[in-house]
Amino acid sequence: MVQKIKNWIKIDILLDYLNKVCLYCFFKIQRYIRQKESSLEWWSQRFMSGAALPLILVFLVVTFMNVSQDNITILSFLESMYQSFDYLIIITTIIVGWHIQAGMCEILKDYVHREKLKMVSFFMVRVLTIESMKFVYFGSLLF
């Protein structure tokens, strides 16, 4: 009986130690995130625009290469686009959609001064971009 109690006490000491370690790690991470959060929005905008640039250029080059052939309908044109690059269209829609969302949020922050309307419009912009991305994804399943 006494040995059982001693075993329980050792587990208690271990749990106290683990608790302290976890709290220490948690607060360190929280401090790091709070320091870097202010520049996160700026860096995310620059990253999205910088990543969209080569993807858009590749997209344009691929369209010019495929338009010269005898493709009359939109579906055959899209099929030729998918044959060259499988995941190009989906990645470009995701990154361009994020870029659109960030840009429209900046404009809404500048010109809308009512708090409720601002928050609702942020949400609606994100909903619309995700709906359009879903549309592109479901359309791409044809190919």
Next chain:
Amino acid sequence: MKDIYRNRPISPHVTAYNLGWTGSISILHRITGIVLSLYLLFIVVAFKFFSFHMSNYQIYEIGYHLNNMNGILLSIVGLLLTISFFFHLMTGIRHLLWDTGTGFDLKFITKSSYVIVMASISVGLITWLIL
């Protein structure tokens, strides 16, 4: 919010300032961004609308006539969109260059503004003619 915050007096900002080349290009960057995003949204919404209501004959007729139309008005709209697309692209590149730290002197700004305007119009025309 109370009504006193809605029609508060502000100093004149549109009627008083003469923007010139640099200011008008920066505001056009924002306007072209809005126009392009609304264009993409319009494509998605129109396609969904037409495909959902295809059973209604009148809406089907509208879609049929729109497909056969080759008018000047729609093609001018396409030209403006290609020009605005390339304009937004080039001013975006200029913004990224400003973020690295270079190009804050007036020479760079004037030269790059001329290059942007001429290149966007020419490349937009070429793409519109090809497509």
